[in-house]
Amino acid sequence: MPTTYSDLVADVRKRTKQVSLAELKRRMDAGEKMTLLDVREKEEWRAGYIPGAVSIPRAYLEMQAEQKLPDKSAHIVAYCAAGNRSAFAAATLQDMGYTHVETANPGFVRWKDMSYPVELPAALTEAQRDRYSRHILLPEVGEAGQARLLRSKVLLLGAGGLGSPALMYLAAAGVGTLGIGDADRVDASNLQRQIVHTTSRVGMPKVESAAKFVSELNPDVKVVPHQERLSAANVERLFADYEVVVDGTDNFPTRYLVNDAGVWMGKPIVHGSIFRFDGQVTTFISANAAKKVGVEAGPCYRCLYPEPPPAHLAPSCQEAGVLGILCGIVGTVQATEAIKILLGKGTTLSGRLLTYDSMKMKFRELKLRRAPDCPVCGPKPTITTYIDYEEFCTVS
Numbered sequence: 001m002p003t004t005y006s007d008l009v010a011d012v013r014k015r016t017k018q019v020s021l022a023e024l025k026r027r028m029d030a031g032e033k034m035t036l037l038d039v040r041e042k043e044e045w046r047a048g049y050i051p052g053a054v055s056i057p058r059a060y061l062e063m064q065a066e067q068k069l070p071d072k073s074a075h076i077v078a079y080c081a082a083g084n085r086s087a088f089a090a091a092t093l094q095d096m097g098y099t100h101v102e103t104a105n106p107g108f109v110r111w112k113d114m115s116y117p118v119e120l121p122a123a124l125t126e127a128q129r130d131r132y133s134r135h136i137l138l139p140e141v142g143e144a145g146q147a148r149l150l151r152s153k154v155l156l157l158g159a160g161g162l163g164s165p166a167l168m169y170l171a172a173a174g175v176g177t178l179g180i181g182d183a184d185r186v187d188a189s190n191l192q193r194q195i196v197h198t199t200s201r202v203g204m205p206k207v208e209s210a211a212k213f214v215s216e217l218n219p220d221v222k223v224v225p226h227q228e229r230l231s232a233a234n235v236e237r238l239f240a241d242y243e244v245v246v247d248g249t250d251n252f253p254t255r256y257l258v259n260d261a262g263v264w265m266g267k268p269i270v271h272g273s274i275f276r277f278d279g280q281v282t283t284f285i286s287a288n289a290a291k292k293v294g295v296e297a298g299p300c301y302r303c304l305y306p307e308p309p310p311a312h313l314a315p316s317c318q319e320a321g322v323l324g325i326l327c328g329i330v331g332t333v334q335a336t337e338a339i340k341i342l343l344g345k346g347t348t349l350s351g352r353l354l355t356y357d358s359m360k361m362k363f364r365e366l367k368l369r370r371a372p373d374c375p376v377c378g379p380k381p382t383i384t385t386y387i388d389y390e391e392f393c394t395v396s
């Protein structure tokens with residue numbers, strides 16, 4: 001006797017464990033660990049879904065399950081609109097070796113009627129889905145992560161050697177707002193490493209030249225130029241609107257201002273520096289910043305160097321050369337850190353200093369620890385206001 005649709009539905013319902021919507025909601029409220037799997041079509045998903053759900057349309061389930069649901073022993077609750085497609089999906093997952101699968105009964109339509117929480121997907125345009133498709137294919141980014149990047153605001157201090165590659169990749173990645181702080185104009189001697197600028201833009205303010213590059217690369221990105229030098233007077237105003245600060249400046253007064261503002265205002269600081277053939281990167285995440293971005297706090301710059309060195313001992317970096325391409329490595333590591341912080345994925349360089357020796361082609365890592373007596377982030381801070389140290393080293 002041929003099998004009818006209702007026979008098939010009755011069969012998978014018998015073979016799979018059903019969970020009522022009220023019970024599902026109760027478990028979600030209790031913070032129970034589970035993966036919600038939405039097996040509806042993309043068009044249905046776009047009209048809203050249960051918060052936190054993973055989307056795999058039914059037709060792609062066998063193909064994408066192992067990639068998007070790598071843990072076969074994880075607790076998975078599948079749902080669709082009314083409960084039939086999800087029952088078939090749950091049965092398929094069981095056949096594929098998933099051991100802890102349930103199917104919601106009925107489904108999203110009733111869920112919505114009951115005014116249970118619904119999340120709307122990030123509204124990416126067709127053009128954006130196309131432009132960022134290689135990001136969207138990564139489960140760690142996806143449409144939600146890409147939308148997060150588009151809503152993000154990063155401040156780049158310096159549109160120079162480190163700022164250039166960082167800016168280029170952050171703009172390409174679709175970080176929606178990029179503030180650029182730089183008071184200088186493009187000089188011919190910059191072009192060997194500051195690759196965001198061009199020969200035809202020599203003499204132009206760097207913020208303007210950088211904005212030109214970004215507008216040609218990615219119309220999704222808004223550049224906010226700050227053509228001013230960082231000082232105690234403007235640091236809080238400059239930082240206020242941004243979530244992450246990528247520090248590509250290379251002078252001590254700025255480094256301390258950036259650090260202190262990062263600690264007091266709770267902004268992660270991605271720090272990079274270069275010297276001749278060597279580079280280093282770390283990320284400073286203060287206790288305040290850690291709370292905001294949901295990662296572990298680490299040391300600050302003053303935990304390592306409580307005060308700037310006396311002027312006569314500071315390296316005269318004005319005269320030091322630098323291998324141009326070194327900037328590309330260090331600046332792109334900085335941009336990577338910023339993107340991970342914005343996405344809330346991966347492990348940052350908080351508490352670790354990554355060093356790079358381009359001559360030996362060696363990366364090394366040093367542990368950085370919080371100083372219990374740090375004058376800024378310690379329990380008994382001795383520095384509580386911004387200090388404009390005397391400038392003695394300016395090259396980037």
Ligand SMILES: [Zn+2]
Pocket residue numbers: 299300301302303304370371374375376377378
């Ligand atoms: Zn500290």
